[in-house]
Amino acid sequence: MTADWTETVTLNGHPFFVRHxxxxxxxxLLMLHGFPEYSGxxxxxxPLLATRFHCIAPDQRGYGQSWxxxxxxxxxxxxxxxxxAALIGDEPVILLGHDWxxxxxxxxxxxxxxxxxxxxxxxxxxxxxFQRELAKGGPQTDASQYIHxxxxxxxxxxLAADDFAKLMGLFSAHMDMSWLEGDTLAGYKAAWRDASxxxxxxxxYRASPLKIGQTGEAINDALTFNPARLQVRCxxxxxxxxxxxxxxxxxxxxxxxxxxxxTRVAIKxxxxxxxxxxxxxxxxxxxxxx
Numbered sequence: 001m002t003a004d005w006t007e008t009v010t011l012n013g014h015p016f017f018v019r020h021x022x023x024x025x026x027x028x029l030l031m032l033h034g035f036p037e038y039s040g041x042x043x044x045x046x047p048l049l050a051t052r053f054h055c056i057a058p059d060q061r062g063y064g065q066s067w068x069x070x071x072x073x074x075x076x077x078x079x080x081x082x083x084x085a086a087l088i089g090d091e092p093v094i095l096l097g098h099d100w101x102x103x104x105x106x107x108x109x110x111x112x113x114x115x116x117x118x119x120x121x122x123x124x125x126x127x128x129x130f131q132r133e134l135a136k137g138g139p140q141t142d143a144s145q146y147i148h149x150x151x152x153x154x155x156x157x158x159l160a161a162d163d164f165a166k167l168m169g170l171f172s173a174h175m176d177m178s179w180l181e182g183d184t185l186a187g188y189k190a191a192w193r194d195a196s197x198x199x200x201x202x203x204x205y206r207a208s209p210l211k212i213g214q215t216g217e218a219i220n221d222a223l224t225f226n227p228a229r230l231q232v233r234c235x236x237x238x239x240x241x242x243x244x245x246x247x248x249x250x251x252x253x254x255x256x257x258x259x260x261x262x263t264r265v266a267i268k269x270x271x272x273x274x275x276x277x278x279x280x281x282x283x284x285x286x287x288x289x290x
Contacts, residue, residue, distance in 0.1 A: 002043060003057070004050070008065070011086040017065035018087070019057045022050030029053040030088065034099020034124065036167055036201055038064035038191035041098070043184075045275045048283035052290075053094070058087060060101065062200025064191040070199055075207035081108045088115045094290070096120040098275060100204055103127065109232050119232055119259075120286055122239045123272050125251045126232075126258055128225040131210055133251045137218035140248045144212055146170060150205040159202070160195035167192065174245040179276040232259035237289045239282060241267050241274030263289055 003019035010016070019039045029049060033041040039057040046055040059066035061083055062075060069075075081104060095116045097105025102124020109116040133140035149155055159167040171177065180188065192198055213219040236259040238252060256262050265285040270278045 003039075003046070009087070011083050014061075014067035016061075016067060016083065016087070017059045019046075021046040021055040021057075022053055024054055026050075026052065026054040028088075028091070028093040029055050030084070030093045030095050031055055031057040032060060032084065032095070032097040032101030032104050033057065033063070034097075034101045035204060036171060036188075036192065036198075037099070038188070040064075040184075040187045040191065041275065043187075044179075044279035045283050048279060049286060052287065056087070056093075058084075059191070060084075060104070062203055068197065068200035070196070070203075072203050072206045075200070075203040077103065077107050077208075080104045080204075081111060084108055085112050085115060092117040094118045094120065096122070096286070097124055098122040099124055099272070103208075106232070109234065110230055113233055116234055118235045118237070118290065120237045120239065120289075122282065123241050123244050123247055123274060125247055126230070126255055127210070127223075128227065128230055128258060129254050130251045131223050131225070132254075133248065134210060134212045135219050135222035137213055137216050138250070140251050141213055141217065142215050143246055143248055145215055146173075147205055147212055148214075150202050156198035156202050157195045159198050160192070164189060164192060167198070175243070175271045175273060176277055177273070179273065184276075227257055230258050232261075235261045235263070237263045237265065237286065239265050239267060239274070239285050241270035241272060241277070243269070243271035246272050265289070 004021050006019050008015050008017050031042045039059045042057045049055050061080055062068050084104060092115050095105050102121045106126050109119045209223055211219055211222045267274050267278050267281050275282050
């Protein structure tokens with residue numbers, strides 16, 4: 001189901017494309033997509049949440065119809081957060097993030113707590129437990145080896161070749177992709193456009209300070225975090241598709257140390273793409289918690 005309306009807004013001097021569902025006067029729910037998606041990622045679940053909320057979904061920097069600078073330095077977390085802070089304005093919102101959108105959501109909630117009343121994360125990770133697992137050289141390190149490929153110069157050209165064949169393979173590794181077909185697939189390919197369009201998306205990986213070893217390799221120079229400075233002080237819901245092969249459950253272990261008011265909901269029969277596979281169950285988990 002497509003958005004009720006769309007607009008292009010100027011944030012920090014640059015154009016951003018935004019989809020909206022629901023009543024403008026309802027409580028605001030800001031929805032942040034991850035890689036390799038775009039604001040249309042929420043087409044399945046947003047209409048189910050729009051019965052109670054004004055759902056707002058931007059194409060984040062580097063994605064879709066929003067500003068897509070080519071240089072890596074434009075994709076540091078502080079800049080991604082500043083885009084969304086500008087979109088929010090002065091009134092706090094309920095914030096929902098998936099995958100890379102979760103990284104922005106955590107950073108925004110931690111750094112600008114006055115802008116976020118409640119935080120919902122779907123199959124996304126807080127930086128501290130994630131870096132801990134990446135440093136171990138265990139299952140999460142092995143599952144994240146694709147990051148090395150994405151960070152390489154020219155990876156976007158490989159991803160775009162043969163009508164995005166490699167990107168489709170990366171998207172679907174060991175996961176149920178039956179939802180990505182027909183008009184949905186056409187929407188994704190239109191958002192990706194070409195190799196120069198993919199460059200901005202991949203730059204999120206290049207700009208990230210997270211460190212990762214090779215398969216089975218533990219590292220001892222990983223980023224370290226002070227838990228006191230990375231606290232999620234608002235109520236926090238973590239919705240998890242249990243069959244995710246990209247993010248391991250261990251990457252959320254100890255999250256309570258950073259988010260004391262945490263609720264966990266597991267979605268059976270869903271993986272990393274839970275909002276496409278089980279939109280009703282995901283929406284119900286969110287609505288029941290809220």
